[in-house]
Amino acid sequence: MKEDNFVSHAIGRYIRISPQKARLVADLVRDRFVGEALTILRFSKKKKASQIIEKVLRSAIANAQQKVPNLDVDNLYIGRIHVDPGPQMKRIRPAPQGRAFRIQKKMSHVHVYLEDRKGR
Numbered sequence: 001m002k003e004d005n006f007v008s009h010a011i012g013r014y015i016r017i018s019p020q021k022a023r024l025v026a027d028l029v030r031d032r033f034v035g036e037a038l039t040i041l042r043f044s045k046k047k048k049a050s051q052i053i054e055k056v057l058r059s060a061i062a063n064a065q066q067k068v069p070n071l072d073v074d075n076l077y078i079g080r081i082h083v084d085p086g087p088q089m090k091r092i093r094p095a096p097q098g099r100a101f102r103i104q105k106k107m108s109h110v111h112v113y114l115e116d117r118k119g120r
Contacts, residue, residue: 005115006079008067010060012110014086015052019108022083025049026110034061034076034114053081053110060112071116079115083108 015022025046029037037057044050057078064071086107093101 006113007071007076007116008060008064009111009113010056010063011112012052012056012059012108015108015110016105017049017052017108018106019083019085021046022049022052022108022110025053026081026083029053029057029078030081032078033074033117034078035074037078053112056110056112060114064114075116075118076114077117078112080111080113082111084111085109 025041025044028040028044032040034057038054041050041054041057061073061076064076065073086109088107089105091103091105093103095101
């Protein structure tokens with residue numbers, strides 16, 4: 001797909017969740033209509049990741065409404081959604097005998113692209 005086909009997009013950057021966890025939820029809502037995706041995210045068991053993706057999705061919907069005021073929200077479709085890794089915060093955890101273990105706190109960048117599709 002080309003960028004020209006998309007009505008709007010939203011990006012959530014530097015989100016404190018690992019990309020692997022966020023991708024599990026993003027796979028649930030990929031290639032779905034917006035209303036259906038919001039329902040799936042609301043009742044998902046992965047609470048933190050679903051809240052984050054729902055927030056970015058709602059931002060993309062608001063961007064579409066600002067860009068095209070007479071747009072029907074029911075026809076919006078998630079054309080593309082992907083989660084990229086962001087920077088990692090490195091922390092130290094004390095270990096036995098004076099050693100230290102490294103802890104990597106991962107971040108994610110969530111990209112949501114919406115397109116307009118007629119009919120179901």
